Amino acid sequence: MKQAMLKTGASTLVPIEQRPFVAAARRSALRPVRPEMSADAYINRIATVVPEHEVHQFYLRFAASMLAANRRRIFERMAGLAGIESRYSCFAPALDPEGAYVDRAGTFVRGAFPGTAARMAMFCEAAPVLAKKGVDGLQLGNEASRITHLIVTTCTGFSAPGIDLDLVRSCGLSDSVERTMIGFMGCYAAVNALKLARHIVRSDPQSRVLLVNIELCTLHLRETTELEKLLSFCLWGDGCAAALVTAEPSGIKLDSFHCAVADERRDLMRWDIRDHGFDMVLSGQVPAAIHDALLSNQHAFLGGRPTEAIDLWAVHPGGRSILDAVERALNLAPAALKPSREVLRRYGNMSSATVMFAMQEMLKAPPGLLGCGMSFGPGLTAETMLFRTVS
Template identity: 85%
Template sequence: MPANAYIKRIATAVPDHEVHQFYLRFAASMLAADRRRIFERMAGLGGIESRFSCFAPALDPEGPAADLAGTFIRGAFPGTAARMAMFGEAAPVLAQKGVDGLRLGNEASRITHLIATTCTGFSAPGIDLDLIQRCGLPEGVERTMIGFMGCYAAINGLKLARHIVRSDPQAKVLLVNIEICTLHLKETTELEKLLSFCLWGDGCTAALVTAEPPGIELDSFHCIVANERRQLMTWDIRDNGFDMVLSGQVPAAIQDVLQRNQGAILGGRPPDAIDLWAVHPGGRSVLDAVERALKLEPAALISSREVLRRYGNMSSATVMFVMAEMLKAPSGLLGCGMSFGPGLTAETMLFRTVS
């Protein structure tokens, strides 16, 4: 029989600079007075109170630059090459902070596999090799980079970790989700783009997956791709950074996809058979759509809403912030995790808490 796979521990990390109110004011400053009022009203409904960035904000949100270093100057925001250089400096630091939170100690030398996900930056040598050097991992560790999949990449990372552990019960898999979303700030007067950017924060999670309980047992996975709606959420590399399209139609599309595929996602169970919900908080309206689609009680998504409130949307790292809360739950509970991203894609999984 194949071994079961368990998430043993999850550590979370964010940078030092809290930026939410600054970015709201900076974004509003790019709009005419009438549209500014609309923006402020809509942004105020987002359910976010704080977000964090690797880059210190400027002193004045209506001043000549968005950041203290003067890299994001009005009228002369950096191009993609400069942003990737910034990623190369910031991402390893935040990734190490996440892995250090696991307190691996002597376990670091026994890690057999390293999986890293990111969609906000690229470089080679990359995050995987940086982590080997910074965190004392074996040089021969088997490395896999999961790149540019967006917010649902963490669940794909867990899926791969489960395959590894089930094929090799001695494996110890380190999964790192590292995203520097604020790096892709845009200068624009498009209301929808500005509202989209008001969701994003930087964050990292690190998780240890092995065949040894206790922990969260990874039970099964199911993917849904709504090809007919693929243009509602896209993530493209442009000359001036990465460009996110996040249509206002996304919540309704997610609601429809979940309603039509509820049986496959939950293994034929009704929603009230699920004790724990680890839903990627892509935004308040996304969580509202999940709640409506599955007819959940308001308390069901409290962990997701709390992560959104405290950190915003950190792309692939976000659902793992929610999963970290699931590790605190009593043993014997059945849970469902899900994340959404470009495609329009929903990656879902079932899990159990095991003491």
């Protein structure tokens, strides 16, 4: 049998099988996959953490102090309907919410709140600490050196070198780990991170992907007398979620993803970088827009299934009115969104980390259940996914 040959620059014929890059490719193709691996991707573990400083009532009183008496009563009534009992911040509040300083360190001075540069310096100091606590919660131990990919999502602070390299150093990851930063996508970034992790694991079942969603939303506190902006800020808290995604069939199997963008309503939710921090615009029309988007795309994101076929719902609790809109649009029973409402009650809206707090509850469910996760953010964008509990 004739050997296939290649002609080199020196006119020497070399068998293809002896070419180094071909031999390596064939060895890789023939390398057996470990029996416990599959072509699917699974969330094996999720760990969540919040900072030590509980600030919800403090911030409500601070916000109310900026309003005239008649508007203060409106604010207090509406804030009381938010379904939030506690939120946490990396930054210790001052003793008096109506005093000259808002934080104990004296950085947020009434009438002279810090600029974006100072806030980014605070992010660079606090975010890596909280992110490491999140990863430590996974209890990776010796597994840390086996992590092949690191994906970090955040929309509340930026620097380079950033959190990804901080985590490589502090968590014992390999210097050669493949790092991806997903920045400024807002609350739905965690779903995009899971989507990317699924692609990675399905393309190489040996991959072990570490996801970290880290947000310091309270860093962007602003002074304003605009009622809508004050109510919007009273949703936000700081938090971190870490997850391990591999081909090992345990935990939650990631089935499919779907994205819907209501471009004609893109200005209802925005997150802009200004001179004095990041400015969140969250219109009161957002719940209605999400309601309409879900009605229009229900067949696509549920894969043609009726809502009755879904056993578990992990919905990003962007606010009580948003959860109410999801419940109405999909005609869900009140108990369906209990995990999301509980996350909102205990932690508020932590942007990209929040839906992972709800997903952590899904890991406690018995195997064989079909679930739907979704998050909403600037665009106006809805990122959804279907998943199944395995163990």
